Amino acid sequence: MKISNPVLRGFDADPSMIRVGDTYYIANSTFEWFPGVRLHESTDLVHWKLLPSPLQSTELIDMRGNPASGGVWAPDLSYADGKFWLVYSDIKVVNGAFKDGINYLTCADQITGPWSTPIRLNGVGFDASLFHDDDGRKYLVQQTWDHREYHHAFNGITLTEFDTAMMKLKPETARTLWRGDEVKLIEGPHLYKKDGLYYLFAAEGGTVWTHREVVARSNSLEALSFEASPGNPFISNFDTPNSYLQKQGHGALVDTPSGEWYYASLCARPWHHATESATDPRGWCTLGRETSIQKVEWDEEGWPYVVGGHGGTRYVEAPVDAIVPDNAEDPALPRHIHDDFMSPTLDLEWNTLRVPFSKCMGEVGQGKLRLIGEGSLCNTFDLSLVARRWQAFNFDATTSVSFNPSTYQAMAGLTHYYNDQHWSWVYVTWDEERSCRIIEVAQNDRNHLTTYLRENAVVVPEHVQRIGLRTKVRTQTYTYEYSFDEGATWHEIPIVLDAKILSDDYVNETYGGFFTGAFVGLAAVDYSGYETVAEFTDFDYQEFEDAA
Template identity: 40%
Template sequence: MPKVLNPILPGFNADPSILRVGDDYYIATSTFEWYPGVQIHHSKDLANWDLLIRPLNRKSQLDMRGDPDSGGVWAPCLTHDGEKFWLVYTDVKRKDGSFKDTPNYIVTAPKIEGPWSDPVYINSSGFDPSLFHDDDGKKWFINMLQDHRRRPRAFAGIRLQEYDPKQEKLVGPKKTIFHGSDLDLVEGPHLYRRNGYYYLLTAEGGTGYEHAVTLCRSRDIWGPYELHPQKHILTSKDHPLTALQRAGHGDIVDTPDGKTYIVHLTGRPTTQFRRCVLGRETAIQEAYWDADDWLYIKNGPVPSLYVDLPAATDDGKYWAEQRYSFNPVVGLHKDFQWLRTPEPERIFTITDKNTLELTGREGIGSWFEQALVARRQTHFSYDAETVVEFSPTDERQFAGLVAYYCRYNFFYLTVTAHTDGKRELLILPSEASWPLGRFTFPLPDPVPIPQEGKVRLALSVRGGALQFFYALVGDGGEEKELEKIGPVFDASILSDECGGHQMHGSFTGAFVGVAASDLDGEERKAGFDYFVYRPVRYETDRYEV
C-alpha cells in the first residue's frame, strides 16, 4: 500500500470534519474571516483531495463585516442523515476579552454541490457545534459550553440537547455531558454510536502545542462518560520533535471495507521559534477498534508523517506552477478568497479586458471592507508575481502585492504616490506589532517610478526569508529584468504564533495575493493582469519531499 505524506490538506485547513457518502469522502474545514465560508474538499481515495465548494457564499447565509481577525466561521461539522447534507458552524462575532459572541447555525442541501439553504439559528452558548443523527431518527446538537465566569479559562464542558428538524429548534432538556479531562479546554465535539456505546470525541489543550484528541464513551447518550484508557488517543504534546505538532481536533470515518481513519488538525513548525507558517493543516491517521471496543491510532498516539492509504498522492499536481488568468465568463478561480464581505462586487470585478480590477476601499487590515484577493500559502517556499496598473494621486492611495496573515502581520509592496503626487514603490511592512497594529518603522526607502505604465511586482519566500522584486513594463508589454527592492524580511511572522494575539488566539494561515486601498474615499481602481504562484523545493525546508 502506498505511503502518503501528511498533511493531506496542506496550508490553513483547520478543524476537519470528515464524511463518507457511498464511495465519496468529504472534508469540511474552517475558513474564519475569509469569504466564502467553509471549505469542502472531495476525494475518492482519502489521499487525493480537490476543493469542491464553499457553501456559505451569499449575504443571506453569512456576513462577517466587523468580525475580528480569527473570528468568523469556526469548526464546521458536515453530516448526512440518508436524505440530505447538514452543515453546522459558528460565526464568531467577538473572541477576545471578557465574553465571546458565538451564534451557531445549521444549513442543509439535497446534494453536496447545493443549493444550500439559508441558515437556521440554533444557539449562542458556545462554539464548535456538531450534529449527531441517532439510529432512532433523533438528532442531537452538541457544542462546547462557554462560561465567562470561569477564569482564566471559560471552557465549561460539552452541552447536549435534542434538535427538532420540523420546528427547526432545540427542544427538551439540556445537559453538560462531559467536562473534559485534566488537560482542560475541551471543545470540538463529535458523537458516534457503535456496538451499544455512544462515543464522544473531543479536542483539548488549546490549539497550540498542548493540543490533543480525547475519547470517552457511555451506554447512554446523557452519560456518564468514561475516559479512554489512554485518555488522549492522538497528541504530539509529549513529543516536541515529532514532525506533526499541535495534533488535535479530529473526526472519524469508516471505509466501505471496514477500515477506520481519523482526520485531525496539525501544524508543521519551522525556524528556531517553532512557527507554523502554513497555519493549521489537515492530516490523516489509520486507526482500529480493539477487542475492548476502544479506538486506537495505529502506531499512535503520536501522529505519523506517513500513512498507508489505497492510493498515492499526485506529487506533480502539488508542485505545479499555478498561473491564474482572469476571465469574466469563468470568474475568479476557486483558489482565491477575500475578507469578510458578502458583497464582493464592491471590492473587485473581472473586466472585459481580462483583468482583475480592485476598487480601493479601506486600509489593509480593516475588519469591514478591504479590497484584498488572495490564495493560501501551501508550501514553505514559493514565488509569486503579478502585473499591476494603478495611477495614485497621493500617499493615501496604494495597490500591489501582499503576503498577509492578519491586520497585525503582513508585507505589502505597493504602487503609491508621494505627497507631491509623483508615483513610487513603497513597502509597507507590519511585523508582529500587536496590539498596536502599526507599520514597522522606519519604512524602507521608496523607489521612484514613471507616472504612467504597468509595473511587475514579485516576491520570493525561501523558508523564513521574504524578498520583494519589481520591474517596469514597457508600452509594448515587454518586461524588464526583476530587481530587488527592500531588505529581506522575516516571513515566519506570517504564522499563528505571531498572529496578533496571545497563545491559542490566532487560527488562520498565510495568504499571498493582491490588494488596493483608497483612504481618500475616491474608490480609485487598480488592474491586475495575472497572478502566479510557483512552489519551490528549497533545501532547508522540512517535511516536503
Template identity: 40%
Template sequence: MTIRNPILRGFNPDPSIVRVGDDYYVATSTFEWFPGVQIHHSRDLANWRLVARPLRRPSQLDMRGNPDSCGVWAPDLSYADGRFHLIFTDVKRYGRTTVDGARGASLRDFHNYWVWCDRVDGDWSDPVHLNSSGFDPALFHDDDGRSWLLNMLWDHRPGPRRFAGIVAQEMDLRSGRLLGERRVIFEGTSLGFTEGPHLYKREGWYHLLVAEGGTERNHAVVMARSRSLFGPYEVHPDGPVLTARGRPEAPLQRAGHGDLVETPLGETWMTYLCGRPLPASDRCVLGRESAIQPMRWGADGWLRTLDSTGAPMAEVPVEVQADVAPVQEETEFTGSTLPEPFQWLRTPYPEQLFSLDARPGYLRLYGRETIGSHFTQSLVARRQQAFRYHAQTCVEFEPRHFQQAAGLICYYNSTKFYFLHLTADDCGERQIQVLAVTPQGEGSSLLTPPVPIGAGAVELRVEVDHEALRFGYRLAGALEWCWLPERFDASLLSDEATLPGLPNFTGTFVGMACQDMAGTGLPADFRYFHYVEQPAADALREAASERAEVLG
C-alpha cells in the same frame, strides 16, 4: 505509495469528515475569509479536490466587523434523511477583560447555525439560528432516528473555567428547532480546553471524541464512552488517542480536533488538524492544516492508532497514487468568476471590492478601506501552502497621492502583513515601497524608503524561503528584477507571532490589494497572478533535516 500528510495543505483547520456511498467529504474552517467553509471531495482518501464553499450569499453570512480569527469556526458536516447538514459557528466577538489584573468576565458572541442541501455543491439553505451558548457545534444522528446538537459550553464568569464541558440537546431535522433542555454530558479531562465534540455509536457504546489541551503544542484528540448518550462517560484508559504533545521532533505538531469516518470495508480513519513548524523559528506560517490516518479498534472496544502510540503519521502507506506535485499556478483573469484558489475578507458583497467584467482580461480591485480594516478590504488572495514559493503579478495603477496604494501582499491578519505597493508622493509622482505591519512589541508599522518608478504597468514579485522574504519589481517588459534591499521575517506571519490577547487561528495568504483612504475608490487592474512552489518532496526532506539539526 503513500499519503503524505497533511492532505489539505495551508490554512485548512478543524476538519469534519463524512462518507456518502463511495464519496468522502471534508469541511474545514474559513474564519474571516469569504465565502465561508471549504468542502473537499475524495474517492480514495488520498487525493482531494475543492468542490464547494457553501456560505456564499449575504443571507447566509455577513462577517463585516468580525475581529481577526473570528467568523466561521469548526463546521460540522453530516448526512441524514437524504440531505447534507452543515452546522457552524459565526464568532462576532472575541473579548476579554481583567479586573485589577485578575481574570474577569470574558464575554464572547458565538452564534451557531444550521444549513442544509441535497447536493454538496448545490445552493445551500439560508441559516437557522440554533443557539449561542458556545462554539464547535456538531450533529449526531442516532440509530433511532433522532438527531442531537452538541457544542462546547462557554462560561464567561470570572474564575478558572471557560470551557465548561460538552452539552447535548435534541434537534428537529425538519425545522432546526431544539427540543427539551440542554444537558452537560461531559466535563472534560485534566487537559482542559474541552471542545470540538463528535459523537459515534458502535456496538451499543456512545463514543465521544473531543479536542483538548488548546490548539497549540498540547493539542490532543481525547475519547470517552458511555452506554447512555447522556453519560456518565468513561475516559480512554490510554489517555489521548492522538497527539504530538511531548514529541518535539515530530514533523506534524499541534495534532488534535479530529473526526472519524468508516470506509465501505469497515476500516476507521481519523482526520485531524496539525501544524508544520518552520525548522528554525518553530512557527507555523501555513497555519493549521488537515491530515488523515487509519485507526484500529482494539479487543477492549477502544480506538487507537495502528501502533498504539497515539502519534500522528506524516506518511501513510496506501494502495493508490497520491498527488504530491507542487502547486504551479499561472492564473490569467480571463473569466467572469474569481479563480478557485482565491478568497476575500468578511463582506458578502464582492462587487464592492472587485470586478472581472469591468475590464475583460483583468481583475479590477476598487480602492477601499485600509488593509487593517475589519469591514471592507479590497484584498483578494490565496493560501500559502509551502515553505518555499514565489508569487508575482502585474498591476496597472495611477495613484494621485499617498492615500492610494495597490500591489502585492503577504497577509496573515490586520496586525501582521507585508504590502509591496505602488503609491504617489506629495507631488503625485509614482513610487514603490513596502508597508510592514508586524506583531513586535506593542505592534510595529514600518514604511521602507520610497523608490521612484516610471509610468506604465509594473510587475511585482515576492520570494519566500522559510523565514526569509524579499520583494522585487520591474516595469512590464523589462528582463531584470529590481530587488528591494530589505529582507523581511516571514515567520512573523504565523500563529505563534502575535500581540497579547489576540486569537491567531488562520494562516498566511498571498495576493493582491488596493486601498484608497480618500474614499474615491480608485481602481487597480491586475493582469495575472502566478504562484509557484518548490517541489514538495525536496522541501519535505530539507525541512525534516533542518528541524532535526535545530533540535540537536
C-alpha cells in the same frame, strides 16, 4: 499507495470528515475569510479536490466587522435522510470573557448546493456538531462557554436534542455529557455510535503545542455518563516534539466501505531560525493549521487507537478499497498555478475578507482584475483584497498592475497577510514631494507600521503603465521585487522580512485569535475616499519544494 500528510496543505483547520457512498468529504474552518467553510472531496483519502464553498452569500453568513479569527469556527458536515447537514458558527468576539457566537444549520441535497436559508440554533458554545442517532433522533453536541471569571471558560460538552419536525432545538433537554480531564480546554466534540456504544471524540489543551484529542464512551446519552479511554490521549504531539507533524488533535472519524477506520485531524508544521531552539518553543507555523489523516484500529476492549502511536505518522497506508481518480497526479508535488483573470468569477482558491467579492470591491474578467481602492489593510469593514493561502514554505508569487494614484493615501500592490494587525506589502503609491509614482514596502507588525524605503523609494518612470511585482518566500524570510519591462528584468528590493510575523504562534503572543495562516494576495487602498482603481492583469503562484 500511501496518504502523504498533511493531505490539505496550508490553513485547512478543524476537519469534519464524512463518507457518502464511496466519496469522502472534508469541511474546514474559514474564520473571517470568505466564502465560508472550505470543502474538499476524495475517493481514496490521498487526492483531494476543492469544491465550491457552501456559504457563498451574506444571507448564509455576514461577517462584516468581525474581528480577526472570528467568524466560522469548526463547521460540522454530516449526511442523513438523503441530504447534507452543515452546522457552522459566526463568532463575533475573540478576545476577553465572551465569544457572542451563534450556531446555524443549513442543508442541501447535493454537496454543491444550493444550501438552504440558515436556521439559528443557539449560542451556548462553539464547535457544534450534529449527531444522527440510529433511532432517528438528532442531537447538537457542542463545547459550552462560561464567561464567569471564577469558572473555567470551557464548561464541558453539552448535548441538546434537535426537533426535526419544528427544525429547532429543545433547550429543556440540554445536559452535560462529559467535562474532560485535568488538561481542560475541552472542545471540538463529535459523537459516533459503534457496536451499541456512544463514542465521544473531543479536543483538549488548546490548539497549540499541548493540543490533543481524547475519547470517552457510554452506553447511553445520559448526563455525565461517559468514561474516558484508558489509552488517552488518542492523538497528540505534546510528547513528540521532533515529529514532522505537530499540534494534532481536533478532528473527525470515518469508516471505509470495507470497514477500515481513519481519523482526520488538524496539524501544523513549525520551522525555527538557526538561533532558536527546535523544541522550546517549537517554532513558527506560517502555513497555519493544516489537515492530516491517520489510520485507526480498535483494541480488544473496544477502544480506538492511532496506528503507529498517538504521535501519528507522515505516511499512512491508504484504504484497500481506495478509488484512485483518473489522471491522478502526486498531490505532494509543488504546485504551479497561473490566473489570467479571463473568467468572470474568481477561481475557487481566491478569498476575500468577511464579505463576498462584489462591485464595491471591483470586477474580474476579460484578462483583468480591477480592484477599487477602499479602506486600509487594517480595515475590518471595507477592504478590496483578494488572496490565496500559502500552501508551501518556498514559493514565488508574481503579478502586474496598472495604477495611477494622485495621493499618497492611494496604494495598490502585492501583499502577504495574516490578519489586520500582521501584514506587509509592496505597493505603488504617489509621492507628492517628487510629484511621481513610487514603489514602497511596508510592514504592519502588531499594528505598528514601518515604511522601509522612504526617501529611497523606487521611482516609477512616467512611460511605464504596467508594473511587475514579485515576492519570494523562502521559509524563514521573504523579499519583494519589481519590474518595469514586463518581467524581462527583475530588481530585488533590499528589504528582508521575517516570515514568523505571519505565523499562528507569533500572533498568539499578543492576540487571542491565532487560528488562520498566511495568505498572499492583491489589494487596492484609497482611504482618501476617491476610489482609485488598480488593474491587475495576471497572478502566478509557483512552489519550489515538496511541501507535503
